[in-house]
Amino acid sequence: MRNTLLIFALLCLTLTARAEGDTPYWEQPEIYAINKLPARASLTPYRSTEEALRRAESELVLSLNGEWRFWWTATPDEAPVGFEAENYDDSKWNTIPVPGNWEIEGYGYPIYTNVNYPHPKNPPYIPHSDNPTGCYRKTFTLPEGWDSRRTILHFESGLAAMYIWVNGSEVGYSEGTKTAVEFDITPYLRKGDNNIAIKGLRWADGSYLEDQDFWRLSGFDRGIKLYSVDHARIADAHIVADLDETYKVGLYNATVSLQNTNNEQFKGIVELSVLKTRYDYAKRELKCEKSVATFTKAVTIGAESSLDVDFARKISNIAPWSHERPTLYTTLITLKDLKGNIVESTACNTGFRKVEIRDGILLLNGKPLLINGVNIHEHNPATGHVVNTDLMLRDIDLMKQHNINAVRTSHYPQPTEWYDLCDIHGILLVDEANIECHGCGTGWHESYPEFHPSHREEWKATHHDRVRSMVERDKNHPSVIIWSMGNESSDGEVYGEMYEWIHERDKTRPVQLEQGYGGKHTDIICPMYSPFSELERYASRSLSKPYIMCEYAHAMGNATGNLREFYDIINSSPHLQGGFIWDWVDQGIDAIGRDGRHYWAYGGDFGAHMYPHDENFCCNGLVLPDRTPHPGLMEVKKVYQDIEFEYADDKLRIINNHNFNDLSQYSFSYTLRCEGRIVEQRALQTPQCLAGQSVELSLTLPAMEQGKEHTLELAASTMMQDLTRPGTLQNRVMATEQFVVQPYDFTHTLPAGTIEIDEGDGWLAAYAKGCGVLFNTSTGALSRYVSGNRDLMSQLPEPWFWRAPTDTDWGAGFQCTANVWRTNRRKALGATVEKYDDRVVVKGKYYLVDAPSEYRLTYTFMADGALKVEAEWVRQGEYVPELPRFGMRMALPQSYTNFTFYGRGPWENYADRNESSFIGLWEQSTSEQLFPYVRPQESGNKTDVRYLELTNDCGIGIRIEGLQPLSVSAMPYRSEDLDPGLTKKQMHYSDIEPRREVILHVDLAQRGLGGDDAWGAQPHDKYRLTAESYSYGYIIRPISQ
16 A cells, blocks of 8 residues: 555554654654554545535535634643643633634743744754743543544644644644644543643754744644544545646546454445536636546455555546646545445545656647746735635735736645646646754755754654645645745755656656755756856756746835846746745734734834844735735736737737747737827637737738827736635736837927026026025025915925845845935035026036035026926045935925826836836825835835926926936835934834825935845846936926915
8 A cells, every 4th residue: 555554664663662762753863653544635525425425515624724812821830730631620721713823812921933943953952941831731522423433633733843642642742833734533432521621842853944934823723633534435536637648638547545453354346537617707616517427346354454446547638737827636435335324435536637848848749838936935915824715816816817827835745735726727836845954054064964854864753744745735736836845954865766757656746845956856946046157057057847936026015127028038047947035925914003903013023022033024924914905916927928919010929928828818919108198999700819919910000109208108907716705806907018000209499489597606597487496505505496476395305325225125225235325425526507688597516425426407498487406426445335316305285295297107117117017107196105014114106207296286296308218106104213323223114104205316326126136136137227327307397276
């Protein structure tokens, strides 16, 4: 039985003579399980085939989820003695939900750390003086008729270490927080009421293998249940639904593992059916339709033994499974006795597909895959690691909306339901084992054999157990296309052993190891955060293995810059097949401050100052903790889209980059705009275009007004199921492109007319069209600008170079290396005045004290009352650091909340993240400009702005016109409000208050966001402000009623 008996012997250590002695089990790596049953596929037992096909709630399953009696202590020694006894009085205990995390429920401290262990590093030892311990008790009633059958206790996930008792008798022991665990508790049960007791530890020796970059929380992340089986049962099933070389004929192989615990042999029949299945979106359930294959075999299972029953058949006209067409079948397995009575029936998803690597390229059903992926952690801001169906569906729905086709289950197997949903909705999975020893070191060091779990013999078995648990549980899911043996752990001998075991057990999927570096323990070169030089080097070579980044484009805070550059390189080589962005969701936890305001907590919060933490490094997501998309997710959607457009000379080319789908499901349209306003908007006839091909259409646009910018927008939309609202279809735009078909004219001519000038000692005033300006002629500074009886600005334009550091800025140390730009001190070097009939020109020259450089300002007040502002900066010092931004800042009245701009929008965008932001005429409010990143930082910028207007509700305000494209922002916050200084200081969004003013930045440019990583990488050179000089200009115009 696929080595089951050997595995069982290894795992099920006897409970006789098993005193722990001076060293507890949780400090002995060799002891990671006692009496644990072998890992198996997630198969629910049913009494009838009808129930099995519906995947309904089974009367053979009893959920133990809900409230449990609970007692928490700071150390194991303080745990109540004898609490496992049946008659123990727990009436004074508290209760805790299962599933549920202790720290979220108020027991102990949530700890976030990335690399460092939350406890001293000394494998396999854990401090006895600080190892919180939770004791659980629950009484349940054994369902009628179960007492004559076997009862299995199933933990969907365990604890770092846990001891289990039933009715006072010790059942077993297990380690591992993210894998399923089962125990046969039949000998300990009785009719009626029964009691289960569990003692769990926050940390154990196995915690050295669970050093993932996430919140370190305790408790049961997933549910607990009992299920009942006969003494003869379906113990497991391994379904291999492959395809032949034509990818049209299914190669179906199934091994059904039967077990008989009786002391008499069992004779019966195994029936197996493969049924075409569809998903009912309204009812959120699978509906089985016609059968495409049936099998029947008589079986005899010896007393107290096991039997594997094999089935095989070629099935013609099969509909393959893929992420684009997730066609499912159901495998129905039924065990009957010789009288035809059903002993047990069960069912599982089946998808026919072939995953293979050929010529160094990863293929799905013969097509090269492009992995447009993300990493995901199990995270709910309200409940910690406890996620539910609705949240999973919300994640999948958002992923599908944004062209994400793959997920890496970083860095542990996800709940079983996640795999079912990915099977149904078409998400490709890299399934990763619950192994990471990051804190002990990655790569190789000569000291590793002395202590590192990846290189020690006594740690091998627990490594194997974690990989085996993953593979056996998830082996039947078509969505799983790659096995991963873990993350950021040194590539020791044990990985070679596990690699060989997986390939022997499952010959249909490749195996990867992040630390394998393309060596013999991995089928895929799967690095993280590859430098662009490495990507380019690999792209230029012929590879024998696919190159798929297991992590890239670190999306911490306001990041996800230069994503297009990644894909330009990826698309240049068939071996570079995409990657998984780090990561999907910001791991912030709901918290309420003393002022009653909500915020998302991160590392160092909750009073956990005595433990190591990595601040907000847990917030690297493309969505906020509540799943609100970051602006960067729109860039991901654009770069990941499967349809491309090209337009030139009245010819439109549509490129279909799907693997399997033609374009028949899409509706196409175009919109021609003149400076943001619609000129023509039409639907296009959907072209016939197969996957991987392109089609050319004629597209003749109407005559365009000369001197006006015209843009052409293309869109492809399709009707998609809204997975968050059962049975609801939505028309969703999945691919877009914009072309400038007639450019903007930035030229400016002086208006006709005259101005009046008044001047005195050190000052000059000029008037035109009801407007006036006042200058300091000694310094060249603008002192006042009025229109009618109002000042246009509460703070006049001043040179401004600083931005509130983004998380990637912090990672690169930019808050320190560019610190001189915070102060903005300058010394006036003199001024000149040029007076004309139709204008006055005032020029000021300044020296920037803290960043040795020269700054020149030129103001031109014109006959129409407008003010032209021109600025030039020239580097002088040898060690002048890079500029965060080059521009000017001014303050406007609080009432100027109506923000209209013609430029890239609607969401915030930056020089290296603006492909998804189209040039348009956008009308917004200043109150919605600041995106609520978990930690406040630079936000709200708009690029390629031609002009903007800020007005109050009466239509009074100002207009800014660029003499070239501008980079602007307008919000009731200053950079200083979002900038804690040289250290982060546990700052949260709730710490900032909107000002009673509108702060307007009018820049030539701002430093790019970057995002290759968040611990040193700079934005790419072309997005950095490192030139020797910069100059730009804009015009300010009053807007009156």
